[in-house]
Amino acid sequence: MSTALSPEQRDLRDAVADLMTRRSPEQEVRRLMAAEPGYDPAVWAELAAMGLLGLTVPDEFGGSAAGASELAVVSEQLGRALLCAPYIATSVLTPYLLLALADTAECAEALPRIAAGELVTTVAFAEPGAARPPELPSTVASQAAGGWLLTGEKTYVLDALCAERFYIAAQSPEGVGIFAADREAAGLAVTPLTTIDQTRKQGQLTLKETPARLIGSPGAGGAALDEALDRAAVALVAEQAGGAMHVTQMAADYARSRYQFGRAIGSFQAVKHMCVDMLLDAQSALSSARHVAAAFDASDPDRFADLALAQAFCSDTFVSTSAANIQVHGGIGFTWEHPAHLYLRRARTDAQIFGDPAWHRERYLRLREEM
Amino acid sequence: MDIRTEVRQWLAQNWDPAMDRAEWSRRVFEAGWAVPSWEPQWWGRGLSDAESRIVATEFAAVGAKGAGQDRSDLMACTLHDLGTDEQKRRLIPPSIRNETRWCLLYSEPGAGSDLAGLRTRADRAGDDWIVNGQKVWTSFAQKADYGLLVARTDWDVPKHQGISFFIFPMRQAGVEIRPIHQITGESEFNEVFITDARVPHANLVGKPGGGWPVLQLALAYERRLMGDLARTSRASRDLKPDADSLIGMARSAGKLGDSHIRQDIARVEAYAAVNRWNTRRAKETIDRAEAATLMAIGKIAMSRILHETARVQTDIVGPESMLAGPDNPVGDAVTFRTLNAYFTSIGGGTDQIQRNIVGERVLGLPREPEPYKDTPFRDLPTG
Numbered sequence: 176m177s178t179a180l181s182p183e184q185r186d187l188r189d190a191v192a193d194l195m196t197r198r199s200p201e202q203e204v205r206r207l208m209a210a211e212p213g214y215d216p217a218v219w220a221e222l223a224a225m226g227l228l229g230l231t232v233p234d235e236f237g238g239s240a241a242g243a244s245e246l247a248v249v250s251e252q253l254g255r256a257l258l259c260a261p262y263i264a265t266s267v268l269t270p271y272l273l274l275a276l277a278d279t280a281e282c283a284e285a286l287p288r289i290a291a292g293e294l295v296t297t298v299a300f301a302e303p304g305a306a307r308p309p310e311l312p313s314t315v316a317s318q319a320a321g322g323w324l325l326t327g328e329k330t331y332v333l334d335a336l337c338a339e340r341f342y343i344a345a346q347s348p349e350g351v352g353i354f355a356a357d358r359e360a361a362g363l364a365v366t367p368l369t370t371i372d373q374t375r376k377q378g379q380l381t382l383k384e385t386p387a388r389l390i391g392s393p394g395a396g397g398a399a400l401d402e403a404l405d406r407a408a409v410a411l412v413a414e415q416a417g418g419a420m421h422v423t424q425m426a427a428d429y430a431r432s433r434y435q436f437g438r439a440i441g442s443f444q445a446v447k448h449m450c451v452d453m454l455l456d457a458q459s460a461l462s463s464a465r466h467v468a469a470a471f472d473a474s475d476p477d478r479f480a481d482l483a484l485a486q487a488f489c490s491d492t493f494v495s496t497s498a499a500n501i502q503v504h505g506g507i508g509f510t511w512e513h514p515a516h517l518y519l520r521r522a523r524t525d526a527q528i529f530g531d532p533a534w535h536r537e538r539y540l541r542l543r544e545e546m
Numbered sequence: 547m548d549i550r551t552e553v554r555q556w557l558a559q560n561w562d563p564a565m566d567r568a569e570w571s572r573r574v575f576e577a578g579w580a581v582p583s584w585e586p587q588w589w590g591r592g593l594s595d596a597e598s599r600i601v602a603t604e605f606a607a608v609g610a611k612g613a614g615q616d617r618s619d620l621m622a623c624t625l626h627d628l629g630t631d632e633q634k635r636r637l638i639p640p641s642i643r644n645e646t647r648w649c650l651l652y653s654e655p656g657a658g659s660d661l662a663g664l665r666t667r668a669d670r671a672g673d674d675w676i677v678n679g680q681k682v683w684t685s686f687a688q689k690a691d692y693g694l695l696v697a698r699t700d701w702d703v704p705k706h707q708g709i710s711f712f713i714f715p716m717r718q719a720g721v722e723i724r725p726i727h728q729i730t731g732e733s734e735f736n737e738v739f740i741t742d743a744r745v746p747h748a749n750l751v752g753k754p755g756g757g758w759p760v761l762q763l764a765l766a767y768e769r770r771l772m773g774d775l776a777r778t779s780r781a782s783r784d785l786k787p788d789a790d791s792l793i794g795m796a797r798s799a800g801k802l803g804d805s806h807i808r809q810d811i812a813r814v815e816a817y818a819a820v821n822r823w824n825t826r827r828a829k830e831t832i833d834r835a836e837a838a839t840l841m842a843i844g845k846i847a848m849s850r851i852l853h854e855t856a857r858v859q860t861d862i863v864g865p866e867s868m869l870a871g872p873d874n875p876v877g878d879a880v881t882f883r884t885l886n887a888y889f890t891s892i893g894g895g896t897d898q899i900q901r902n903i904v905g906e907r908v909l910g911l912p913r914e915p916e917p918y919k920d921t922p923f924r925d926l927p928t929g
Contacts, residue, residue, distance in 0.1 A: 178823075180831075427909040441909070442911065446911075450909055451908075455843045455847060458824060458843060460820075481819065487816060535812075536808070537805070539812045
């Protein structure tokens with residue numbers, strides 16, 4: 176296993192970077208974050224045409240079955256550009272979840288459509304009070320004559336407003352199961368959450384005896400969800416690293432071009448040292464993202480402990496670098512019109528959606544204690 | 547025959563751990579293994595850097611000394627590149643045969659981060675220069691025959707232009723060496739007081755006033771050597787705080803259930819982990835700029851790891867950290883690590899100077915304006 180990019184991975188990186196430059200410049204990010212559905216279907220189709228929506232999908236289901244390293248390479252670029260799209264929910268979390276559940280029928284029905292950009296899905300795992308899935312969901316699945324009925328409330332659901340299908344974690348008599356319900360299902364209501372980050376929209380899901388299909392076996396949901404969240408976290412840390420690298424570059428560029436007291440502010444050590452500390456952490460985040468991707472591709476036995484450290488570190492780093500970027504920019508960084516705050520908003524969200532840094536640090540300690 | 551086979555065969559035929567050390571050094575020298583990457587007319591074998599490293603590795607594998615001096619003998623390396631033919635013939639062979647030893651006379655009490663502000667003076671007197679001043683942070687001064695000395699020879703030009711570089715004889719009246727008592731209790735370094743001591747003009751490297759570029763070359767060789775040592779020494783591996791030590795320490799101290807301690811342990815171990823992953827990426831990438839960036843931030847990263855590890859260890863052992871000495875080994879070790887962390891964050895360029903260098907060379911941020919760039923040294927304000 177190697178963290179060095181192969182020629183194919185470099186080509187992939189350059190192609191995605193080029194797409195982001197053309198299709199996700201700041202004015203597009205601002206246009207999409209201000210309105211529903213929060214993404215551009217034409218860009219989504221372009222991502223599908225490039226094979227990026229089927230990156231995590233096996234060949235037999237219409238994807239390209241790329242590895243975690245390719246996913247990380249792509250995610251770095253999406254993170255840099257603050258792409259507004261349901262990428263992690265639909266193209267990363269959903270395929271990993273369905274594959275972990277080993278439900279061939281659902282895989283055959285949903286994954287080819289996801290890879291083709293024809294179906295937007297999300298996974299509803301969190302409930303009020305915590306971003307991580309609860310051990311015992313209060314959302315319950317009960318069996319009725321016609322099948323399963325779900326009742327309860329899910330929240331922090333990524334891209335809930337544009338999703339056409341929800342994969343919902345609910346407590347069944349046999350344990351946690353994953354159930355599929357389409358948007359128009361009876362008793363299913365989506366309420367938008369007012370989020371600080373409008374580039375990654377979230378919603379609340381209310382379920383009242385909503386008919387749903389069981390995916391996989393009824394007790395397999397908890398483990399499958401944990402596995403999917405770990406594998407999807409490889410993409411999230413890469414997005415965070417990409418974002419951290421981008422704001423570091425922004426700060427250094429500004430420090431070179433902004434003049435006060437007759438000199439570039441980057442010549443003042445107080446500013447210069449802030450930029451270097453950003454560089455140290457952003458580069459370290461990038462190394463973390465590349466390392467955990469390689470570790471997952473190699474099924475390295477340390478990959479979960481490494482991922483826990485990487486998730487804590489990349490979350491903290493994206494937040495601290497995007498905050499420092501505002502400080503380096505001074506007054507202009509305090510204005511809505513300047514993009515610096517968009518990154519801090521994204522960073523603060525990314526540091527919560529798959530669990531906060533303290534949760535990952537505690538997980539690391541538990542894994543180490545077991546060794 | 548490839549170089550590894552050749553050096554193995556030679557060692558098999560010649561290496562004898564019981565041999566007299568001087569005799570061994572002479573054999574290594576005559577076979578060209580002391581400085582294998584140098585040209586044959588200068589005691590080398592004309593090997594590439596990579597081949598030269600293989601020679602050093604093979605010597606180390608059998609425990610034989612004497613190879614790899616084209617990387618470790620800073621005096622010889624500097625003279626090889628910038629000395630006159632006479633200087634090379636006179637000074638290099640005894641040095642790479644380990645018959646003479648050298649030390650570094652660079653820093654001064656008043657010239658640390660601003661090394662070019664040095665005030666040790668050398669004044670021409672016939673065939674000699676007479677040296678007066680004080681140097682500091684010199685390792686192995688007691689054992690050295692020569693000091694690589696930078697001294698001011700012209701006070702009427704800007705600071706970088708009035709410095710000269712000498713191979714200074716250490717064993718003479720007028721050279722007084724005093725060990726420095728460090729905050730850790732150890733004494734690895736010395737102060738060197740120089741009073742009316744002499745260095746022959748024949749030992750001037752480069753031109754009078756041309757010492758700064760010579761020093762830059764010698765410092766580049768020193769950084770390369772430090773990198774070699776950091777990669778190979780046992781000490782550097784010991785510096786990596788492994789999981790077991792912090793978790794184990796917390797367990798013994800009954801603090802493993804303390805969520806504040808648990809968080810801090812993971813935080814510090816993340817610093818150590820990301821540093822390993824940076825090093826890994828630097829090794830694996832084919833992008834030289836990417837590798838250079840990662841190498842450049844390594845020293846600041848190591849400072850943070852060492853200081854933060856010591857801080858968390860202090861939190862773990864609590865009041866034990868007040869205690870010292872052999873009766874209190876736990877507290878003593880924590881305090882040693884706390885204080886010794888400054889060895890890395892100050893030595894070899896402070897973290898602050900390091901950040902200036904990274905900011906300027908990697909991020910392209912402008913240097914501080916230098917208002918005294920064109921001012922003669924004697925007119926500089928001294929505070």
